[in-house]
Amino acid sequence: MTKKSRTLSLKQRGLMNFEAIMWLFTRLSALGMYALILFALTGALVMGARNNMNFADVMRWAFMPNVSHVQSTDLASTDTWATPLWKLTASALLLLATAHGVHGLVVVADDYITGERGRRYVRLLSILLMTAMSLIGLWLIWTS
Amino acid sequence: MGLKRDVSLSTGLRYRGPAGYLTFILHRIGGVGMGIFIAMHILASFVGGRFGGAINGIYENWAFQIFIFFCVLFHAINGLRITILDLFPKLLDYLPEAIWIEWAVFIPLFGLSVFVILKTALGG
Ligand code: HEM
Numbered sequence: 001m002t003k004k005s006r007t008l009s010l011k012q013r014g015l016m017n018f019e020a021i022m023w024l025f026t027r028l029s030a031l032g033m034y035a036l037i038l039f040a041l042t043g044a045l046v047m048g049a050r051n052n053m054n055f056a057d058v059m060r061w062a063f064m065p066n067v068s069h070v071q072s073t074d075l076a077s078t079d080t081w082a083t084p085l086w087k088l089t090a091s092a093l094l095l096l097a098t099a100h101g102v103h104g105l106v107v108v109a110d111d112y113i114t115g116e117r118g119r120r121y122v123r124l125l126s127i128l129l130m131t132a133m134s135l136i137g138l139w140l141i142w143t144s
Numbered sequence: 145m146g147l148k149r150d151v152s153l154s155t156g157l158r159y160r161g162p163a164g165y166l167t168f169i170l171h172r173i174g175g176v177g178m179g180i181f182i183a184m185h186i187l188a189s190f191v192g193g194r195f196g197g198a199i200n201g202i203y204e205n206w207a208f209q210i211f212i213f214f215c216v217l218f219h220a221i222n223g224l225r226i227t228i229l230d231l232f233p234k235l236l237d238y239l240p241e242a243i244w245i246e247w248a249v250f251i252p253l254f255g256l257s258v259f260v261i262l263k264t265a266l267g268g
Binding site: 027030031033034037054055056059063068097101102104105108111112129133136137139140 | 153156172175176178179182183186187189190209213216220223224226227230231257260261264
């Protein structure tokens, strides 16, 4: 009997096609997002979130460390929350989440749209969506 | 080459696999939920003005916060479980145990969060 695929190591299974590469990317980007979110959460606590913010505000910042997410809090000044370090962190999170999320939507769509033409439209649409969301998101982060 | 579906869509939606089916469908709902929310939120912030403000106003509502936090927290915790088991496939033998651990982490975290969100929202 051939070995069940789940007992094969990643190397033995091979990563030869786009879907397999994106399978790995989905998991690695998940770990990357975890790192960035924990970094933003730690940063918020260091910068005084404990005294000046409620739980929802801290979570909003952790999942997207953009200064507009803390503007309605009791912070005296948001200067330290709008540094290039945080804008870079937010940009990295945005790009990872957009690529991960849009590819995830393609995976979901493929379960319900099985025709060749339909799948081509899904892919075209996903590339447009990913580009538009990344560019608009970056613009919002760097102008706010 | 288009794939041919063996069952109807409604049968597909009613399918329940042997293990992890609930986590699968909740992961999917959470992922799609976040996708729609984040896309609308980015567009609303970009457009701004009265229309953007009205859309973003929905997102500040406590009921919406509870829904989206469910999506985010479940997807993140379940996603970590998927990632760990997929990258170390030997652990897949312990899938049921892993799912139990996942609920033991998710339920207290989400319960506490809902409590705090409600307490803030209802001015307690
Ligand atoms: C810490 C954050 C996140 C983690 C750990 C995570 C983890 C994962 C993992 C491991 C998968 C693969 C599931 C599978 O193949 O069975 C996945 C799928 C998916 N993710 Fe995420 N994700 C995160 C954030 C996001 C965000 C922000 C979005 C939306 C913008 C998103 C949308 C999706 C979608 C739509 C899928 C496909 C679901 C499906 O195939 O049923 N994820 N996620």
